[in-house]
Amino acid sequence: MSSALTDRWRPPLFFSRIGARIALAHALAVVLAFALAGYVAEVSLNRIAQTAMRDRIRGEAASLLDEFGQKGSAHLPYTVAKRQRLWRGFDYRIDDAGGHFLAGKLPSLKAGWSIATLGKGGPGGGQGARRFLAFTQRLPDGAVLSVGQDMAVEAGQGAAIAWTLAACGALGVIFCVGLSYLASRGDWRRIAAIADVADAVSDGDLKVRAAARPSARDDIDQLGLAFNAMLDRIGALIGQVRQVSTDIAHDMRTPLTRHRQRLERLRAHVRNQPDLLAEVRGLEGDVEEILRTFDALLQLSEIEAGGEGINANFEDLAEIACRVAEAYRPDIEESGRRLTVLAAPAPIWADEALLAQAVANLLENALRHTPRGAAIEVAVSLDAGGAALTVRDDGPGIPAAQREAALRPFVRLEPSRSAPGSGLGLSIVAAVAQRHGARLELTDAEPGLRVRLCFPLVSMAPGAGGLPQRGHVLAL
């Protein structure tokens, strides 16, 4: 397991969710589309409105010109004043041929189309100023007539259109994000479920599988199926590796056994030759060591494979721990170390032989990896969470980064590489823990190593007789 895999799964931030990103992208697209549409609409509406405005202004001017033709120039200022008063939506100005102001509100303008400004800021614009689009023409008598219309009217229309567009855009965004969320919420959950499965796998549980519809109805189903296929493959490969090592151990045992039998016969023959006898005993010791390693390997695969091999009974963890600890006491004490046993009765559902071996492996481990004078403590406790066995020493301990590795078969950490031992002791403890549904924890005893086996709480009436089948959780 790499350290990246062991990092705990954290609920991702909202924006790291792919679904959220997609929804946001959709929303942005909607906003952009509406903004563009708004802009285009505004430009063309403006143009239409301006044309319409010009037509209206020209119409009004034509009507005044007609009035001029019918009633004469003298009457025109009155008509203008009257129209101004009655308010037809236009503003006017009329100057006589000499350039004298006759009537109206607009400033004096040049002939043709122009934009006039009127109001507080005076000509030139400013706050509260009104802007007019005006058409100015010279009448046949030399007078100058301007007809204008307040551009605010048209601007108001534009603003109303912009508002409508903005409101539609906002609704679109809400609709888009909402729909996106609703549509992808299920997908997020399914992706999160696959992530949870990956997490469980990195915790050592190879039996979990992602939920995926077998007909692969969508790409998440495909992802789940591919993921499961990968897990199957990993499981098969691990099984093969295990099988290979078990097969090697099995196959090598036969020639080694023959070898050992020959040595045994040889030993009987050289009984009276001390030098040869010592040599034969040395060889026997070596063969024994190899066989022991193979035995441990076979036992490990046997425990890991599970099957019917576990002979579980209702046992007292304290009794087992005490029995093993007392067996080791003379050895521990004679090696200059101290042993303390603190045990309170703790019923568990266990295979006594396997558990005794696990305790023995932990004690041998403590004995092997601590200096003289070290204190070793074996404790059994029972609380609401279940029974727990703790073996603690005040030796050099195992660095946090290496604790997980220490549980793997044949892994021997640097300082003890040269010491005797197969490197299978802690692996067997881990396998025994797993078979018992117990949690194995390696922690810093400050100083030293604390190994804790936490057993699930047993009800006083165990079921059919099997062990609780649960993957062990490795908490480091």
Next chain:
Amino acid sequence: MRAGVATAVQEPSPRVLLIEDEPQSAAHMAAGLERAGWSVETAADGPTGLARASGEEFDVLVVDRMLRGLDGLSLVGALRRDGVQTPVLFLTAMGSVADRVAGLKGGGDDYLVKPFYLDELEARLQALARRSVTPLRERTVLRARDLTVDRLNQVVQRGERTIDLLPLEYKLLEFLLLNAGQPVTRAMLLERVWGFRFDPRTNIVETHISRLRAKLDEAGGEPLIATVRGAGYVICAD
């Protein structure tokens, strides 16, 4: 190898039937046991073994769990149903806890995992054969030289001196005395005294024996518990 070769001359040598279908393994066992003073018969398959075991008197049977024709467990089951109570030692392959457990539940008295040392097999067969002959287990007082163990009150005395033993030391001494005169192997002690079905990598047995010796033996006297090289320990018979 066996402490009592001399006695074997007077007593009829104990009879063992090896029911084992691997010729090489059977020959190796037969040769070793005969050297140790046993009278060895062999059967190369299950049905033959069953027929011989129920038709003749043996002190002990060695039965391979995996046999052609009739597997070891069924064979012993059939024997027990017929009322044959001859002690049985099963030979099992490594890597089958279930087999071992089933073997002991199915009428076996002991088991040995292949490969094993002949000394180990011999010591276990001695213990089994002895169990079938002497009702030693029911004795309330065990003796060796001037050592007496009162099993009812759990009092240990050497001559007039009362010796205080820890529970485990008492158990160890008791087991050695129950097999007095016969070597008892390290593995047997681990199984019977401590209930360990595994092989510790430390000198548990040696250390406990030396502590027990220190309590039992008198200064300058001959040690009560003797070490049999390569085999185990023996406490002298009366």
